[in-house]
Amino acid sequence: MxxxxxxxxxxxxxxxxxxxxxxxxxxxxxxxxxxxxxxxxxxxxxxxxxxxxxxxxxxxxxxxxxxxxxxxxxxxxxxxxxxxxxxxxxxxxxxxxxxxxxxxxxxxxxxxxxxxxxxxxxxxxxxxxxxxxxxxERMPAVELTPRETEVLSCITKGFSNREIADELGIAEKTVRIHVSAVLDKMGARDRTQATIFALQRGLVHLD
Missing domain, CATH: 3.40.50.2300 (Response regulator)
Structure with missing residues (x-):
C-alpha cells in the first residue's frame, strides 16, 4: 500500500x-x-x-x-x-x-x-x-427542479457536459441550459464553487 x-x-x-x-x-x-x-x-x-x-x-x-x-x-x-x-x-x-x-x-x-x-x-x-x-445555517435556501438537482449531482462528481448528457439521457445543449440555471440559482461563478455550495447547503451528500 x-x-x-x-x-x-x-x-x-x-x-x-x-x-x-x-x-x-x-x-x-x-x-x-x-x-x-x-x-x-x-x-x-x-x-x-x-x-x-x-x-x-x-x-x-x-x-x-x-x-x-x-x-x-x-x-x-x-x-x-x-x-x-x-x-x-x-x-x-x-x-x-x-x-x-x-x-x-x-x-x-x-x-x-x-x-x-x-x-x-x-x-x-x-x-x-x-x-x-x-x-x-449561513446559506440562503436554494430551490432546484428535480432535473437541476440531478445535473448538480453530476457536477459534484466532476462530470463534463457530455458525460452529464450521457448519464441523464438528454441532449448536451439541454445540459448547458440546466448548468447555467444551477449556477445562477446558487450564485456560483463556476462548477467548483457550485460543488462547494452544494455540499455546504446539503443539496448533495458525500457517499
Missing amino acids: KQIRVLLIEDHFLARMALHSVLSGHAQIEIVGEASDGEAGVAMYRKLKPDVAVVDLRLPRISGFDVIAMLKREFSNARMVVLSNYHGSEDIYRAVQNGAMAYLTKDASGEELLNAIQNVHRGLRYLPHVALDRLA
Whole structure:
C-alpha cells in the first residue's frame, strides 16, 4: 500500500506531538515534515510537496486561512485538511472557500482524522455532518427542479457536459441550459464553487 506523505502545520507543540503519535502509528501514513507557524508551513510545503497537509487555522505569522489560499493558488492540486479548535460557520466557510477539502475540530478521533486524510488523498471532500449543518445555517435556501438537482449531482462528481448528457439521457445543449440555471440559482461563478455550495447547503451528500 502506497504511503500518504503528510505535512503537519500546527503551532502548539503538544498538539503537534499528539498528531505525530496518532498518524505515524498507521502504516499508510508517513509524516514528512512539521511546521510551527504559517510561513514555515508554506516554505516546507514548497520544498516537500506532501500528498496532504494538516493545517491549523490560528497560526503565527501567516494564518491558516492564508496558508490554504496561498498553497491552493500555487499548487492547484494541493490537498489540505483543516484541524481546528473552532467550529463556527464562518471559519468552516472561509477554510473551504480558500481550498480546504476537509474540516475537523480537534475533538475528532484519530480514526476520523485518518479517514479524512485518506479521503482527501483520493481527491474527495470530507465534511462531517456537524460541519455541513453549520454551513447550512449561513446559506440562503436554494430551490432546484428535480432535473437541476440531478445535473448538480453530476457536477459534484466532476462530470463534463457530455458525460452529464450521457448519464441523464438528454441532449448536451439541454445540459448547458440546466448548468447555467444551477449556477445562477446558487450564485456560483463556476462548477467548483457550485460543488462547494452544494455540499455546504446539503443539496448533495458525500457517499
